[in-house]
Amino acid sequence: MPAMTPAPPSPARPADTFDADVVVIGAGVVGLAVAERLARSASVVVLERHEGIARETSAHNSGVVHASIYYETGSLKHRLCWEGNPLIYEWADAHHVPVLRCGKLIAAMTEEERPGLDEVLRQATANEARDLQRLSGEQARALEPHVPVVEAIWSPSTGVVDAFALARSYEAAARAHGALTVTHHEVTHLEREGAGFRLALRDAEGATSELRAGTVVNSAGLHAHHVAEMLDYPLDGGFLQDGAGQGVPVPALRQRVNRGVYYDIVDPEVARRISRPVYPLPEHAAGGLGLHLTVDTDGGVHLGPAAEWIEPDVPLDYRNPDNPALRARFLASGQRFLPGLRDDQIAPGQVGYRPKLQAPGGGQADFLIWRHRGYVHLGGIESPGLTSSLALAREVEKHLR
Ligand SMILES: Cc1cc2nc3c(=O)[nH]c(=O)nc-3n(C[C@H](O)[C@H](O)[C@H](O)COP(=O)(O)OP(=O)(O)OC[C@H]3O[C@@H](n4cnc5c(N)ncnc54)[C@H](O)[C@@H]3O)c2cc1C
Structure with missing residues (x-):
């Protein structure tokens, strides 16, 4: 793994045994938008298993900037798409991302x-x-x-944006705030350790390494449920233990x-x-x-x-x-x-x-944002995830505040 850039000092930084305040798992358009947002006030590392950013869903979509027409009123999809639509146009203008209105x-x-x-x-x-x-x-x-x-x-x-250019612009802005993107590193294990988390990583040659972070954002897209499982999240819903040994009810996260x-x-x-x-x-x-x-x-x-x-x-x-x-x-x-x-x-x-998150033939399921003791899982981030990316990032920030 490449040497870490020195983390910018942050008031939010917990015990200095962490390599980063926040680790974001997944360098898709959502993980990178989250990194850009959080890197304004914390040290952030984005971990991506592929050789580059946005190799999965974020590079294989229609690129439509949706207008929040179809989603259930009051759902996260409705709200975050509605908020995200003008944010994408503003961002695209400011960062020279190709967009068609x-x-x-x-x-x-x-x-x-x-x-x-x-x-x-x-x-x-x-x-x-x-x-x-x-x-x-x-x-x-x-x-x-x-x-x-x-x-x-x-x-x-409604409009159309160049999704890959959007992802690249998020990454560039995140880097400008001091964030680091580490590609070719897959998170293979994640567990709580002390006040934060320990992550085990495997690189493209099979070499392993470790990273410690105060907060984890699971933005692993199609694999988000596998990452959640590493933290014992019951994928069909059920109870998670809180710090005091109490069962906290959680929604299903089986994708x-x-x-x-x-x-x-x-x-x-x-x-x-x-x-x-x-x-x-x-x-x-x-x-x-x-x-x-x-x-x-x-x-x-x-x-x-x-x-x-x-x-x-x-x-x-x-x-x-x-x-x-x-x-x-x-x-x-x-x-x-x-x-x-x-x-x-x-x-x-x-x-x-x-x-x-919906089963075949089931009704539309909403995005899932689940915060629990220092981490946030993002589940079911299908369309309109691209449109909602900046709004999702703000939502994650609110959850962590
Ligand atoms: C066919 C199609 C059309 C779409 N059209 C639109 C549209 O027109 N408008 C719109 O708003 N949205 C659209 N979407 C939805 C949009 O593309 C997604 O919501 C968005 O790209 C999700 O981004 P993401 O960052 O959550 O996921 P991803 O882009 O999938 O990124 C997740 C990343 O996590 C990485 N990862 C996974 N596991 C690990 C691990 N263990 N360790 C390290 N890295 C890991 C993956 O390699 C991946 O790069 C469409 C989606 C599809 C499939």
Whole structure:
């Protein structure tokens, strides 16, 4: 492990036997946002098992800056997405992160789908989603002339950010506050020791080392439940012992995995016909928002992501081999938005994995932020985790204060 940079002095620093006031496990967009926030007043080390930052979910997503339309009113997803949306734009402007303030359409593509917009609008209104408008087909087609929308909801505060550039900017800002990111180091063991924690690490060559920290933030994404288990967290809910030997009830933190596959529109002439994300009505029970069209900050246009539950703990494979049945499904979905889209104009795109606290077929689960005696676990940080990253970081800071 590289030598530690000297930790900046901090009033919050406990006994000086710690290598860092705070260890953040996981250098995804959320862990790095947390590090940036906490490093303003504490010494912070971020531990990441991969060779670089943002190699998992934070680099395999749609990059949409959501507007808090869909989530249960009052949930963390609702609140933190709502708070996070303007924070992302401000941050992106201040740190030169590519971002598009392009808005998004939620589109009824048939007469039968029109009533579905009522439900979306009802939830969005309850959530005080900003500046929504209902558009006639004609108004929607003025925005996206190639998409045969029958009626739509227009969300001007939705946008698209370069997720990897965002993660890099968080890391750079965290470093500027004195934080250290240590890649190629996997946390293999975590236990309480004295007033803090002892972490065992393994590097890429299999060499082991140790680190002591006063506080631990578990931002391990798809693996957050494994890290929680290291601290005897009962994943199906139950009781944790507090310092005085009392049982403290805890919510379930067993994560399931839902795979999201994309196909890309590879004909640049067709891609140029789309200027903003266009979503169908959501498919919450399937675990996603329905196959949609998204744009990226480089001008790419993508179809997806699909939502498929996979067995727990199967190795995650980020390859997306072409699959005739899947291709046919994507093509059919794409043709709803872009009639005339041809098979040779799409190709397999990226794959992302959603850490979900809900079981297959269950209702939407909320983010889980659980603080207990010096640590914080973040569970189920699926979409809108990117949008919420700065707001999640503030929330973690509040929990630790
Ligand atoms: C298909 C898809 C589309 C999405 N689209 C959007 C969207 O449009 N808008 C939006 O707001 N959100 C979206 N999201 C959600 C968003 O991408 C995530 O919420 C966000 O990236 C989560 O970031 P994270 O830092 O929590 O997790 P991650 O990016 O997964 O980072 C966790 C890190 O922890 C590391 N780690 C794990 N275990 C250990 C260990 N033991 N030791 C050391 N390191 C460890 C991992 O290697 C990983 O780098 C989408 C997600 C998916 C899957």
